Structures are given as structure tokens and as C-alpha cells.
Amino acid sequence: MKKLVAMFALMFLVVAPQSVRAADEAGFADYVEKIKAEALADGYSQATLDKAFAGAKFYQRAVSADKNQPEFKLTLDTYLPRAVPEWKAKQALEKYNEHKELLEEVGAKYGVQPRFIVALWGIETNFGGYTGGFDVVSALTTMAYEGRREEFFKKQLWQALTIIEEGHIDVEQMKGSWAGAMGQTQFMPSSFMAYAVDYDGDGRKDIWNSMGDVFASAANYLKNAGWRDDVTWGRQVQLPADFDESLASLKTKKSLAEWQALGVRRMDGSDLPQRADIEAAVVIPDDKEGRVYLAYANYDALMRWNRSHYFVAAVGYLSDRIRFPR
Numbered sequence: 001m002k003k004l005v006a007m008f009a010l011m012f013l014v015v016a017p018q019s020v021r022a023a024d025e026a027g028f029a030d031y032v033e034k035i036k037a038e039a040l041a042d043g044y045s046q047a048t049l050d051k052a053f054a055g056a057k058f059y060q061r062a063v064s065a066d067k068n069q070p071e072f073k074l075t076l077d078t079y080l081p082r083a084v085p086e087w088k089a090k091q092a093l094e095k096y097n098e099h100k101e102l103l104e105e106v107g108a109k110y111g112v113q114p115r116f117i118v119a120l121w122g123i124e125t126n127f128g129g130y131t132g133g134f135d136v137v138s139a140l141t142t143m144a145y146e147g148r149r150e151e152f153f154k155k156q157l158w159q160a161l162t163i164i165e166e167g168h169i170d171v172e173q174m175k176g177s178w179a180g181a182m183g184q185t186q187f188m189p190s191s192f193m194a195y196a197v198d199y200d201g202d203g204r205k206d207i208w209n210s211m212g213d214v215f216a217s218a219a220n221y222l223k224n225a226g227w228r229d230d231v232t233w234g235r236q237v238q239l240p241a242d243f244d245e246s247l248a249s250l251k252t253k254k255s256l257a258e259w260q261a262l263g264v265r266r267m268d269g270s271d272l273p274q275r276a277d278i279e280a281a282v283v284i285p286d287d288k289e290g291r292v293y294l295a296y297a298n299y300d301a302l303m304r305w306n307r308s309h310y311f312v313a314a315v316g317y318l319s320d321r322i323r324f325p326r
Contacts, residue, residue: 010185028058031145035154039161048165052137055171056092059142062178076313077261078292083314089321092122094200094323103215106199111220111229116298119220119319121184123311130186131208132177136160136189140180148209168196170326175208182273185221195221225301229280233298233316236267236291245284250295250303253279258295285309 002323012176036049091106096103118127124130137160144153160180164171176182185207187196197320199216206213240263247254247262254262256272260282268271271292280294293299293313302312 014081025085026056028056028142030147031268032056034140035144035157039158042158043162044161044165048161049213051163051171052164053141055135055138056141057138058145059139059178062134062139062142063146074310075286076310078318080311080314083310084318085320087326089318091127092118092318093325095122095127099211099215102212102220104214106215106219107229108226110216110223112219112222113229113319115319115322116233117215117223118316118322120218120305121214121322122318123315124186125184128214131184132175132181134178134180135171136174136176136180136182137164137171139176139178141187142254143179156189159193163189163192163205168192168225169206169208173208175240175269175288176210185218187217187221191221192217195224221305222298222301226297227301228297231296231298233319234280234283234293234295236263237264237272237282237294238267238269239264239288241294243282243288245288248282248284248292248301250258250281250283253281255279256294264294283309285313 011247025026032053036053040046055142078089096115099118100114103117106112107114107117121127137157139264140153140157140160144150144157157180160174163169165226174182177186180193181187182189183206185196187207192205192207195209195217197204197216197220198207198268199212200210204213205217207217218271243263256275256278259282260272277297280296281299283293283295285291285293285298291313299312302315303309306312
């Protein structure tokens, strides 16, 4: 699997060649008018469209970022210290304690351990410190105009217009990544529509400013992804020398007793937990000489959030640092 470290992507952007559509600022204005006409025909109000596109701009930087996301040939041992430096582990514990009452309330309601909510928050946006500075409507319109994935980005744009029309966020505050991921949870508009929660009861699902909405929306996503609050995300393990690597797949689930019989052990060499109600998969993100995990159901749920083993390992590692502070 390619090792994509998205959090460093914007640091290494290069100018992309022209797209098939030859996306440029000159044609963008015409495309915006076409989009507005389609949206109006689909039932969006003129007032919503006027607000949403009042400051519409073409983001060449977004097109470049999409085409030139760099690949980093890292291992988990070199990646994790970058994704979860000591200062972030310390801050995660501070944030956990700062919002403990609210986190425990949300965690109990949705069946998600609070440490994972904080870990996701930390990995996605550095605890809300960086949520992206792109105007979401402009970014999505730019990516639709660029043309390679027009259908996908138009769907996201329509969802963004719905969010504006329903009054969840002012257009000026609707900021996110170059791809349109929004707020402190970095939800795409479709995820917002499916999982965002108005936890504070003010009539708005505000994943930008309301901590209750941020935490509950993340927890609601995980709950719907099959989260279990009676198990952790996974554990690092060691494999026997003769382990059959064809068994290392999220699709291959076995009981802990079955993995034990195949020689899988905890990192200290001791037996695996004796729990008959847990099935797990063996995951080898790099190779047998690197980190190996037994992946539980919550690993799968985190993969639904972001289909990167490195992302899941970073969230899991940070959650463990909250649970077992040094």
C-alpha cells in the first residue's frame, strides 16, 4: 500500500500541468454561472446561491494539491514520531482533561471511548488549531471545474449548498481543506449531512465552533461505522518466523485463540488476551520486520474514516498515549 502522509501534503506542493479541461480562471466564472443555474433548477434558493457564490474564486492551489499529493516512503517507526510528537501527546491529555465532562457525556451516549474522540480531533486538525483556510464552496467548485472527478465534487458541492441553506454555518465561516473537508472533524459535506449532530441544541450542526457538536459528530460517525466501546482499536504484536503473510488482511478475521495457535503473541512474548468475543485481523503496514498489529473492530471503523493504515495507527497510538500517559 502506498504510504500517503496527507498532513504534510500542503508543505510540498508543486505547480500542476494543465488539466484535460485546461482549468483556468477565465473559464471558471462561466462554470460558476452554469453551476448556479443547475442548482437553482434543482430547488436551491436564489438567496442561498447569491450568498454561497458571492466570493467564489478559482483555487489553482487546490488543483495542484490534488494532482501532486506527494508520496513519502516511510515506515511506521519513522512516521509515528512525526504524526504524534511528544508535544501533541501532552496536549491531547490536556485537552482530554479540559473537556472531560463533555467528552464522557458524549462518549456514554454514542458508545465511543472519549480518548478516541480526542485522538481523532488531534490528528485531523491539531485539536481545532488548523481546519483549513479554503472557502469550501470555492474549493469544491474548483475541483468540479477541474473535471477529473466532476461528478464526485458536484455531489459534495450540492451538499455544501444544503448545509448553507439549512443555516448550519455562515458562508464566511465555512472554511476547510483544498478538497472541501470541513471543520474540526474534517467532514466532507456528504459526511456532514450523514453524521453531523446538533449536540448543543442551538439548531445548528456546527463542527467549526461548538465543541459539543464536534465531539458528538465524530462519535456519531464512529458509532455508525460499527464502533465497540468494550474493546480497544488493536495491539502491536509479534509474529512467528514461519507466519503465512497471505493471512495478513483486514478481510481475514480469526478469534484471538486462533491467532494464538498460529504463533501470534503480544510484543512482550506473552499470550494474547483470552476473549472469545473478539475477532481480529493481522495487519502488516510495512513488512514483517516493521510494526504488526492485531486489528479489532474499531480498527475497521477508523479505516472507514480514513482508509490509511498509517492514519489509523496514528489515531490509535495517540489514544493509547492518552490512556497510558508517560
